[in-house]
Amino acid sequence: MFIFTLVVLFIFFILYKLLLIVPMREVNVIERLGKFRTVLQPGFHFLIPFFDRVAYRHEIREQVLDVPPQSCISKDNTQLEVDGLVYLKVMDGKLASYGIENYRRAAVNLAQTTMRSEIGKLTLSQTFSERENLNESIVREIDKASDPWGIKVLRYEIRNITPSRKVIHTLEKQMEAERRKRAEITLANAEKAAMINVSEGERQEAINVSQGEKQKRINEAKGTAQEIAIIAKAKSEGMALVSAALALEGGHDAMNMQLKEQFIGQVGKILEKADISIVPAEMAKLEGFFEGMEQVTHGIKANSIKGERS
CATH class of the missing domain: 3.30.479.30 (Band 7 domain)
Structure with missing residues (x-):
């Protein structure tokens, strides 16, 4: 029984040395009598017992x-x-x-x-x-x-x-200085842009004001010219109407009456506001004034008649 057991163990040992199963994840390097024989890939292989041996096993995965x-x-x-x-x-x-x-x-x-x-x-x-x-x-x-x-x-x-710690400390200072520099540059650019915008606004405002003043003066000049033209035309038409009225019968007397009424009215206004009293004897001079006004009226009428004839 002991001998049988030894034989069985010897057979199993021979089979262990004879048969070789290489796993999928590796390759085996086989040496025969100490010399390289081959590299066995994953799978089932046979070896010569006591001659072949697995010298190295290598992982073929990454x-x-x-x-x-x-x-x-x-x-x-x-x-x-x-x-x-x-x-x-x-x-x-x-x-x-x-x-x-x-x-x-x-x-x-x-x-x-x-x-x-x-x-x-x-x-x-x-x-x-x-x-x-x-x-x-x-x-x-x-x-x-x-x-x-x-x-x-x-x-x-x-x-x-x-x-190193010193380098990290230096880098932190450098980064802080760089951030401060970028902040100052950003503020300077913002101030520059603000000044440019303000100056552009003031410039545009001055242009608008000057254009407005220019247009205002042009409009005022045009209005003044139109006013002068209208007044001149009105005076011309008034003078023409006065001349026509004087040429009619009784126009001379009506003119004298109108002038006398205006004179008396103006004298009354002066007497109301004046601090000096006028002696009644002074009123005698009014007759000479009216006679002079009558001569002026005759002269205007004669001039208008000559103008019509010419």
Whole structure:
């Protein structure tokens, strides 16, 4: 019974060494008597017991490796703490086994050195604004160096860029000064625009006032001219009517009567307002006045008759 048990265990051991199932997520590197034989892909395989062995097992899925934080110096001599993530995939199991001792550690160290080198080519502001270009440069350099290792670097992502405390304090002051500068520029532009608007408004107001004054004077001049023309025409028509009335029979006497009435009325107004009394003997001079007025009337009538004949 003991011997049977040993035989069964030996058979199972032989089968364990003979049969190999490679999972879907990995490849196995097989050595025969210490020498590379083949790379087994996922599936069911047979091995020669005691001759063949699985020397290496490699994950063929995409792997994410954490790149620890490290100190870097930018182009403008600013100290930065930078960390990131590197994504890679095993493409050749043989090279990943024999081309490098530990491709994971080598990829992380290469990512660190490449990152320090690339950041040294950029200023502090460029490391923040050109992060995508920086990632592409690091991936390109790592992939070129890791090609003999049988791995493919798919991408690299910078996770954090942390300046030193002194740099952060300086950046905060710079940002505050920049915000203050922009605020002053905005206020200056606003004041400039306000002054321009006020001056434009005053200019337009002065133009409108001058145009209004000009139009007012033109209108007043036209009104005065029309008034003078109307008055002159009225006087002319009045003189013509007076001349026509004097030419009629009894016109002379009517004119004398009208002038006497106007004179008496004006004398009465003067006597009401004057402080000097007129002696009745002075009234005798009124006869001479009326005679003179009669002669003036005869002269106007003679002139009008001559004008009609001519």
